Amino acid sequence: MNVKEIRSQFPILATQTYGKPLVYLDNAASSQRPVQVIQEWDRLAQTANANIHRAVHYLAGEATDAYEGTRDFVKDYLHASAREEIVFTSGATASINLVAFSFGEAFVHEGDEIIVSMAEHHSNIVPWQMLCQRKKAVLKVLDIQENGVLRVEQLEELISHRTRIVAISHISNVLGIVNPVREMVTVCHKKGVPVLVDGAQGIVHSRVDVQELDCDFYAFSGHKIFAATGTGVLYGKKKWLDAMPPYMGGGEMIETVRFSGTTYAPLPEKFEAGTQNFNAIPTLVPALCFAKSCMEDTETIDNQKNITEYIYNHLANHPLITLYGRPEHLEDKIPLFSFAVKGAHHEDLALILDKMGIALRSGQMCAEPLMDRLGVTGLLRASFAPYNTLEEAEYFVKALEKAINMLI
Amino acid sequence: MLTLEEKKQAVIEDFSLYDEWLDKYEYLIELGKSLEAYPEDKKTEDRLIKGCQSRVWLDYILQDGKIYFQADSDAIITKGIISLLIGVYSGRTPEEIAGDDFAFIEKIGLKENLSPTRANGLVSMIDTLRTVAENAR
Numbered sequence: 001m002n003v004k005e006i007r008s009q010f011p012i013l014a015t016q017t018y019g020k021p022l023v024y025l026d027n028a029a030s031s032q033r034p035v036q037v038i039q040e041w042d043r044l045a046q047t048a049n050a051n052i053h054r055a056v057h058y059l060a061g062e063a064t065d066a067y068e069g070t071r072d073f074v075k076d077y078l079h080a081s082a083r084e085e086i087v088f089t090s091g092a093t094a095s096i097n098l099v100a101f102s103f104g105e106a107f108v109h110e111g112d113e114i115i116v117s118m119a120e121h122h123s124n125i126v127p128w129q130m131l132c133q134r135k136k137a138v139l140k141v142l143d144i145q146e147n148g149v150l151r152v153e154q155l156e157e158l159i160s161h162r163t164r165i166v167a168i169s170h171i172s173n174v175l176g177i178v179n180p181v182r183e184m185v186t187v188c189h190k191k192g193v194p195v196l197v198d199g200a201q202g203i204v205h206s207r208v209d210v211q212e213l214d215c216d217f218y219a220f221s222g223h224k225i226f227a228a229t230g231t232g233v234l235y236g237k238k239k240w241l242d243a244m245p246p247y248m249g250g251g252e253m254i255e256t257v258r259f260s261g262t263t264y265a266p267l268p269e270k271f272e273a274g275t276q277n278f279n280a281i282p283t284l285v286p287a288l289c290f291a292k293s294c295m296e297d298t299e300t301i302d303n304q305k306n307i308t309e310y311i312y313n314h315l316a317n318h319p320l321i322t323l324y325g326r327p328e329h330l331e332d333k334i335p336l337f338s339f340a341v342k343g344a345h346h347e348d349l350a351l352i353l354d355k356m357g358i359a360l361r362s363g364q365m366c367a368e369p370l371m372d373r374l375g376v377t378g379l380l381r382a383s384f385a386p387y388n389t390l391e392e393a394e395y396f397v398k399a400l401e402k403a404i405n406m407l408i
Numbered sequence: 409m410l411t412l413e414e415k416k417q418a419v420i421e422d423f424s425l426y427d428e429w430l431d432k433y434e435y436l437i438e439l440g441k442s443l444e445a446y447p448e449d450k451k452t453e454d455r456l457i458k459g460c461q462s463r464v465w466l467d468y469i470l471q472d473g474k475i476y477f478q479a480d481s482d483a484i485i486t487k488g489i490i491s492l493l494i495g496v497y498s499g500r501t502p503e504e505i506a507g508d509d510f511a512f513i514e515k516i517g518l519k520e521n522l523s524p525t526r527a528n529g530l531v532s533m534i535d536t537l538r539t540v541a542e543n544a545r
Contacts (some may be wrong), residue, residue: 018429344484345462345482345483345484347461347462347483347485347486347526348437348483348484348485348486351433351485351522351526352430352433352485355429355430355433356430363461377463377482406430406433406434406437407437407484
């Protein structure tokens with residue numbers, strides 16, 4: 001696929017901002033949506049809007065088919081062993097909170113330990129902190145090396161007989177480094193400890209096979225992978241999901257309700273209380289199809305690789321710039337770059353670059369502990385998607401230079 | 409010294425010299441850079457203006473019935489904005505400041521052209537100036 005053809009599928013990329021073409025480099029926060037996703041959303045709103053599962057009428061059947069069909073699709077996409085292992089949520093945050101609560105209720109007790117890494121998004125820290133507070137458990141942290149790479153070799157000794165779960169990101173949203181998740185899962189499983197993988201960035205940049213990874217949970221959001229907002233997935237091994245109590249109570253998640261006691265629905269409904277986002281969840285199908293086609297397309301792979309090399313080399317060798325997340329091999333880096341400019345505040349740079357048409361993220365990127373570890377108050381982040389061109393990367397470099405010159 | 413109204417008019421005229429927002433930012437950056445140095449020991453928690461994403465410190469003294477402001481920020485455009493504000497309001501009486509409508513900010517289009525977080529920061533700066541003036545009355 002030619003990058004021009006890809007771009008033509010994304011109506012929003014034709015936007016002019018302040019008279020300049022939009023250069024959208026905030027993809028790690030939220031990606032844009034191709035027309036097939038927008039059309040599916042629209043189609044469901046126009047032709048299949050009725051509450052799913054319970055009603056016997058025609059429209060409810062259409063909506064239920066779309067929703068449950070998506071579950072089968074996601075199951076195949078992740079290569080899960082059963083459709084019951086796919087739980088729909090509102091996003092990666094909701095998925096992780098679900099596990100932190102329900103797994104915690106079943107398996108975490110006073111004095112137990114949970115391990116996260118230094119480079120986690122707040123979504124993969126705070127739910128565990130809340131669990132630890134509730135259960136008087138202890139949160140332990142796997143550190144990073146100076147180049148941002150996880151100190152995987154310390155994982156084994158960090159695990160004790162009290163460790164109940166390890167929660168790590170597949171790819172850090174700040175450092176853009178692909179973590180050796182498969183290897184880490186092996187280390188944890190050897191000690192009998194299950195692993196949750198925060199795949200918010202990982203699902204976007206790699207073909208995930210949960211059976212091959214052997215992780216116990218995998219969480220991701222739809223809006224970062226071209227689907228509608230308010231959509232998310234939690235994959236969980238059946239043995240864990242079966243053993244976990246429900247997260248929220250309400251409609252759909254029950255079998256029988258009596259004031260004398262309630263029994264719960266089987267998986268996955270047990271974890272899907274209340275009315276689901278049934279018009280949006282099915283957009284995961286065209287969105288994941290698009291993501292897959294990009295990951296399998298040599299032209300797109302080459303384009304992303306060229307952009308990564310070009311931006312990496314520029315930022316890594318710039319006398320005023322400190323680039324964070326510098327793995328030994330560039331293959332372990334996704335096109336996501338967080339950096340600081342000496343003498344220029346990240347917010348000033350983002351504000352000026354915005355007026356040049358470039359959308360970037362500035363600040364702490366929901367990873368305050370990592371910012372503290374790196375010794376910065378915030379960073380500037382440029383994250384690229386398959387629809388970004390090398391020309392945009394070059395324009396970004398020029399614009400950044402101009403902004404730096406304005407400020408210092 | 410220009411009256412408050414004259415000073416506001418001068419700022420509006422300065423801003424209207426530039427068509428492009430990039431040029432207006434350059435003007436704010438220059439204002440930020442030319443701001444009088446702020447003492448390091450006054451960069452304290454209680455002098456931080458709440459609600460700004462970058463850090464903004466504001467200090468003041470009341471002398472001969474007038475309020476004199478001093479400020480700093482770690483981000484230069486924000487520093488330019490606070491510099492612009494105290495350039496207009498420093499050396500005025502509490503009554504003048506508290507009684508002002510701060511509408512000249514709308515006239516130069518500053519608020520609309522800031523990101524929402526910065527716009528909130530600007531509102532916080534104005535609120536702080538007002539509170540200082542109210543308390544000094």
